[in-house]
Amino acid sequence: MSPSVNYRFIEGRWLLTLVLLAAVAWSLFFVPWNSDVVHSGGAAAALEILRALFSPELSPSFLLVAVEASWKTISFAAAGITLAVAIGFPLGVVASGTLVSSPMKRWTSIAVVRLTLAVLRSVHELVWAWLLVLALGLSPIAAVLALGIPYGGILGRVFSEILNDVPEGPLRSLRSAGASELKVLAYGRLPMALPQMLSYAIYRFECGLRSAAILSFVGIAGLGYQVQLSLDDLLYSEVWTLLLFLVGLVVLVDVWSGLVRKSLTT
């Protein structure tokens, strides 16, 4: 590339940055900067919510409610992720194209499965929940499906990529030893991909906790449901307690994930 072409490219990039900054600055003039920006009662409410953070509701009866809600949330998350793995693992293996060696079969199967996975995950779990609750009512099955289906789509896509990204050396060597693609998958790809797949699945379990908490807003028992109840009564101290329990759950899963990863490498 000649120096003058390089120069032009860099100047072009700076110009674009300038234009974007100017646009942002200019847009600020369109905001009505009067007291309507913050909701009139908002400031007072915000202050009260903040104050409640320093005095979370710690009465034994409420703590029991929080523990039970946490237990329900983590159960839903666990069941949902299990379903997600059951969906995502086989579909991911097919989508990776590592199952068959003939090109024709490969492309059609990959295309169909990848499309399926994309459809599963492009619908957000809240929308799945809404649809499933309409169909199945407020049952736990609806919650587990609402979590498992989109997460299955996500896991499937990521698993297929992990399977494709394994080092080629050991696979080539297995082929030289006479292994067919299926044996290469079982002896080479899966063992090498498993640690990463497990890591990602545990990470998704953590995401599933949050999703399960939010899903319970829909009316299925859990932390989200309790948060909604407490919010309706404007009992902010209770809300903070429940949120602290949610943080606790996430930290717990984080620690567990670290232990699992350590046991894999020793």
Added chain:
Amino acid sequence: MNGTSPESGLFRLDLASKTYGATPALAPLSLTIERGEAVAVVGPSGAGKTTLLHLLGGVIQPTDGEISLGGHLLADLSPGRELSRLVGVIHQQFDLVPQLSALHNVLAGHLGKWGLARSLVSLISPVDRDTARQALERVGLKDKLHERTFRLSGGEQQRVAIARLLVQDPDVIIADEPVASLDPARSRDLMGLLSGIVEESGKTLIASVHSAELVRAFFSRAVGLRSGGLVFDVPVEELTDDMLESVYELQGLEGEPVGQL
């Protein structure tokens, strides 16, 4: 070149060449290798050694020309059962699956012979543990049977790879710089092990090595490559230091030599 009739050669290359897109990796090469020979392939990086070895191992197919093994065209042999019975390949590293135990990596040598069901079952409950144990004992790693492969040192991993070849039991062993990652003492050790196994079972060995000392100690024939072309092909007794130097020499832009590395 070896005074034998063309039909008696084990490996026959007939003007076999390999080109990747516009890049010629190996110029048309004709070569005959007899059963039981120990052939060293020498040359600088990019000379085409790996290309030649992969062609011989059936890992890649020639762009032009033919390669035949035992009278059969290499391209006609099915990569699973047939080819793996005849040829086994070992590389500098990354042959083994790190997460598997040495036992499973060694048993993978059976994968050309086992059916799918047995292969899968063996992952859970190892089939033919005894053969694996014997192979690991032959390479001096008797107590590493259940050790996770990623825990083994480089030299130990290369020996596990050799143990896998023992289980696979091919007629020809092709080794692409098998000792390049090892220190001189371990290199000698490993080459000695490989050479011993090849001799005692009457196998044929074709390997690329960089050390002149190893070439003289463990091989009967030396083939020199440079920039994809054959420079020399002599019995190891006729190999001189000058021949080796000429093949490894650095070349300037006009093709003139600029001294040694």
